[in-house]
Amino acid sequence: MTAVPAARRSELADALRTCRGAFIGVGVMSCMINLLYLTGSIFMLEVYDRVLPSRSVPTLVGLAILAGGLYIAQGVLDLIRGRILGRVGTALDESLNARVFETIVRLPLLVGSRNEGLQPLRDLDNVRSFLSGMGMSAFFDLPWLPLYLAICFAFHVMIGLTALVGAVILIALTVVTEFLSRAPAREATSLAARRNDLAATSRRNAEVLVAMGMSGRLTGRWSAVNEKYLAGNQRASDVTGGLGAIAKVMRMTLQSAVLGVGAYLVIYQEATAGIIIAGSILSARALAPVDLAIAHWRGFVAARQSWRRLNRLLEQLPVRSAQMQLQSPSSRLSVEGVSIVPPGDQKVIVQDVTFALVAGNGLGIIGPSGSGKSSLARALVGVWRPARGKVRLDGAALDQWSPDVLGRHIGYLPQDVELFAGTVAHNICRFDPEAGSEDIIAAAKQAGVHDMIIKMRDGYDTEIGEQGHALSAGQAQRVALARALFGDPFLIVLDEPNSNLDTEGDEALTRAVRSARERGAIVVVVAHRPIGIEAVDQLLVLKDGRMQAFGPKETVLGQVLQRVAPPVPIKIVSDGGVAKS
Incomplete structure (x- = not known):
């Protein structure tokens, strides 16, 4: 994984640092594994230079038993190393998954719908998968390449130079892979997000698509997006796959070249027959991590992009600091000059709204569609932070409460x-x-x-x-x-609570509002239908985001209701409520 600048070493880097002991253990095991990889070369060297000239079967059996034991030890260590890396990936996920889920919940409230959706979870999966996979093992094996090259030079300078040239070529291929795969991988990730968003949206609206004959057109749109995704994915695969194929060919060519150079040296009696085979095995082993790294380069690039995105996201949404526990609100809701801009937007849709309610009050908010009623409701419960002004409970601004504590004092029924x-x-x-x-x-x-x-x-x-x-x-x-x-809860905000209710449900809603007010709660009801505000005593009229009137319900209704209410005949009933005439 690429190094992260000190200023950006946040939660991801801290989570990895907690696994430092595991990484040290993996490094030690990688050392032992790579030393044990010399078993095959030494075995063949001894067979050709000692067993065959002496024709000693006991020596061959002894060497075979020793080599078998070393191979078993190598396999066990390789298995343990893989499992440790798998546990590292799991530990990283366990330490961060709650934070990542929290950011998924918080992000739409800060930037609106223009966010990555579930991309942070996919990013965490990418990082975990890379840490747990063969690609990470290849990176632990790469530092041992000089050891194998040094042994090749010890056999003979010509063998060492041949292996070195092959290593340089493969490393150059790795660098080329990095530069050529970066843009296609980024494009494939973006196209995948668009495709997934379209699929999720279509699934949520399946009834609408089928009922109004839109499924065919949406299928065509999906096919177009999917085609772009497949093309981008194919470009990324072509780059890494093509360079990976070249790397494999180069590695096999190098192995044959080492055999040829060894044969030449044997002909001129500058090397033994055993060195031919041992050098070939060593050169292949030296370049195997490079070959493996190229094969898994696409996963590395994806994990690196995910790492950077997660770092940026976690920095933008830091862990909330612990806040002092306030007393439970019980007396007053104050809205002081509140103006609201939707997350991710720049247009002010609610401007300079000011009012106050005391325990037992019920407020109805009415106005035409698009007047900012639901936006004001979101600000009252702390879902949207006002661009200007404050919403206070018992004098304390909502941002002085931690969300989990504040939530216990708020009841919220959203429009959807x-x-x-x-x-x-x-x-x-x-x-x-x-x-x-x-x-x-x-x-x-x-x-x-x-x-x-x-x-x-x-x-x-x-x-x-x-x-x-x-x-x-x-x-x-x-x-x-x-x-x-x-x-x-002390504050109850109901946004269009009767939009799907029948007569029985309307009556139950009215009783619920009255009951909550009687116990001392403040109830705010956003309504289009007059029956929704039967049980309130205050009324707020919004139009074009501005407060047109606020005060006792009877007074406000008599002044402006005819200008803002929906075309439903209404009358004031004896208890001060409103009912259909």
Whole structure:
């Protein structure tokens, strides 16, 4: 692996340094293995120069037994070395996989959808695979090439020079491989990411593609992207494969050249017959690591690119420092001059929003599509960091809380609901292994979903599958509402919570909002339908990202609702709520 400058020796380098003892052990074993590689050469030298002239069978048997024992020792050491390298790769993965997964989660919140998706995980796999593979063994064997060349020179200068010329040629091929494979490998990686993203997007939207006859056109688009990927991949393979084939031919040519030079020296009585065979074996062994390195160069290039990408990513998203534990919020939510720019964008979509709520308040946020309602909701729960201004709970800005601690005080139902593979109970309790069944059932009852759950095949233990595909859209939304209410959070933000609900679900939502307010929570509801704000007492109107009105619901409705509400007849009911007329 290429050296990393001191300024960039971060978590990857630190993780590798923890394996320093293993690398030292691999280096010692590589020394012993390469010394044992001399067994074949010495054996043939002794057979030709000692056994054949003396015709001594006992000497041959003794040499054969000794050589067999050394070969077994070599094989055992090679096996142990491979297993140690495999453990090094596993140890690197174990020390970094949680951090890499964390960056995958955090990255879209910082740069938006323009991110590498699952590329960091693939990068970690590339580094681990290279550390565990034959390519890494070749790099440990390469430093022993001078030893074999020195022994070849000890046999005869001509044999040494022949082996040296071959080594120079193969090393030159390695350098050429490096320069020629760098660009194709980078291109192949980029094209692979595009292909994978298209496949994942098509899979998520399979129903839309089939229902609207788009599958054929998307298949054509996939074929075009895949064709580019295959072409880029083929270029990378052609470079490494072609140079690898040249290296093999050169190595066999060199072995024959050494035999020819040895034969010439024997003819002129400057070497023995044993030196011919021993020199040939040694020269081949000397260049075997170079040959192996070229064969695995593509993996090395991929691992190096992955190493650099991971380094950059982990530097951009450093480990969060430990933050002082604050008291649980219980009294106030303040939004102070908040302006929001979506991650990875430059356009301000929410500008200078200011308001405050106290415990027990319910706020409805309404406005036309594209007015910034969902963006404001994301800022309220700390998902998006405001470009200007602060969101505070009991006076403390959200960035003063660690995400895991803050999450216990927040309930959030996003506009696009997605559940995770697991049981209904797992999803409601947010996969908290210490959650009690009483708390899970309490959250489900607050959301009005308990009766629906117990009628399922396995009740709360029903597996809902990937992305909750076993549930209908309405069921998933109600389970997600229970997840938002779990643990009695102080701030509850519901973005279009009734978009998939029927009448029963609407009524359950209204009861849940009122119940949360009665226990002292602050509830924020983003709504297009008037029924979504029945149980709130405050109203905020957004238009073009700016706050048009804020205050008691009845007052705000009387002033501006006709200008921003959807074309649904409404009326103010006796309890101050809103209902369809």
